[in-house]
Amino acid sequence: MAKTTALPGVQPALLKWARESAHLSLDEVAGRLKKSVEEVDAWEQSGAQGPSYAQLEKMAYELYKRPLAIFFLPEPPAEPRPEAEFRALPDADLRDLSRETVLLIRRARAYQASLVELFDGRSPVSHPIWKQVQPTDYKSAQSAAAVVRERLSVPAPGDKEWGTADGDDALKVWRRAIEASGVFVFKDTFKQKEISGFCLAHPELPVVMINNSTTKTRQIFSLLHELTHILVGWRAISTFDEAPLKRLPPADQRIERYCNQLAAEILVPARDFAALVAGLPRNVESLSSDDFSALAERYRVSREVILRRFRDENRVSQAFYEERKREWDGQRVEKQGSGGNFYATKGAYLSEWLLSEVFARYGRRQITVDEAADLIGVKPKQVDELESRFLQGLAA
Template identity: 30%
Template structure:
């Protein structure tokens, strides 16, 4: 075995020598250093722990040399600060997993036959009018703004858009970690990820984000699909393509003239404005941060004031998130594992796997990989459709 592979696997997982030695239960960092120098050969049990802790297949450690970086698509992110190496390592692991699941599902769909490339993938360019692109997306999904706003909650509004995307052939997944809360990916690292494949387009949303933001991010990623661009989104919209996709999402969700009712609140204190825009957003199933940003884009608040509003909204969201977690611990009848997993996977994914498992295009093992569960959980997971909302 090439010792360079061991060092590469550890470094790409975001672990220091000391952290990795502890995670691998080696007793001391010196033992791991010897393995990475080629002075000592790891036992089978150590290799298995490496595969788990470094989030790599066991066969990785038998490669003759470290592999090239995995396919990320384009990185559309403009981040205010360089993210921690550990977060980037988690993101790489997530993207590797999503790409593997995508390839397995796509192969199964191709085995079904009679598939035509989806005409909307790559049908627009940055020269297109964002409002017209928003209209094209709405028409293809069979959705409209009035029906979106008529939904009783922001979660229901998102489900309305997601159902439209899925019936149009887009698989929409909610993935915010790698299976446990220790591997949760902060929204500062990524908000959305798209694979603009004409046969099986994928959109992955970070469900660590505020639920009211999911709809905007879904529309943003759909714009990437319409542009035919695969990649990661998040951070500021400094790049031209990110500005374009944000404009597409905003064009569907709200017209700038709708901000007029906030004119009086704009003359008052920041906290009063936050209260008003929160109520404004809530009535329309919109993200409060999106409304605050719309005020900045319209020139109605300065950048300094927008930054204060954004900070206050973040603070309120964190408090609300903590309260929901506390309430969930004491609340009876919380959704079980399978209900949560079905919601994250979506109806399109569950239906496609159920169908291809039945016709033999997917084995139970491959179906488990696509669904991101253990093989023994496949039957229970596919036993009924996901709950709406």
């Protein structure tokens, strides 16, 4: 067997930084490379030892998703760590984020960098919603939510403008309204299923990414929840489970609870809801899942949002809420078709505003196909087909 030769110039500190920033352990990397833990650890500790070129390529492109050249820098580049960048989750949970979630955060940062480049660091919206609405300026979440709905120009619950819109249609309505307010919305399939979404702060070009691996109605709440984070200046990664909330410092708990309350109020206005359920008994624990579904349908939200409304009004116990939530959580995964189309998926995952701007400039030949591909994160050969499908969707 030919002896592999260590590659000169690779910095041990860069190897350790790349592994840790991808949230991978020595054991995981050693297993993927079919090397001993001791050998991989030695690469990170000693300048006298290091990976071969082939091993470095695998580490860069398959494991850490980094450019090869980064390992030859004199020191690790400055990059925010999740526990320093985000709130709404305890530090221990942030340190335990999966590699896949960390890569999604990195992808969202790349999209945000594309937006900064395209719009010269300035919001394309003349009056971004987070500069118009400061929730703390209002006496209650109810009054703040009413202003948010007004600024988003979303039809009132039950309004005929909703027509027969299902969860998918309703998600599109909310998503377009939020993008029109200056917040860029992306989706992806989160392999770390308990993560519902996150937002990246920016004074002009904030980004939200939500988990597509769940029902459309659950995605709607995740989207509005991340919007409230942006409105209160709260950089956050969110989970479906409320348990991490209890491990936050008291001040952080108050902010996150307020965000939950505000998102619920935007989607299910208290006055409208009170009128709708006025005829129901004070304790509604006898209602069936179908009864909760019928209420949820009016607001195009999940049953859990309705149940949370009743819990906050002390019309169900915390124990009942948690029991039903566990039951419904087991049903929340969106049914997926077999296979799937790359272009349809990519078009649904990317911000509509980002795609529109990139393809407009590409069509005017202001940017090359390589530049367009780089801005939206696809291969150059995929740009034309993605553009065609995107324009067909707008015309439909």
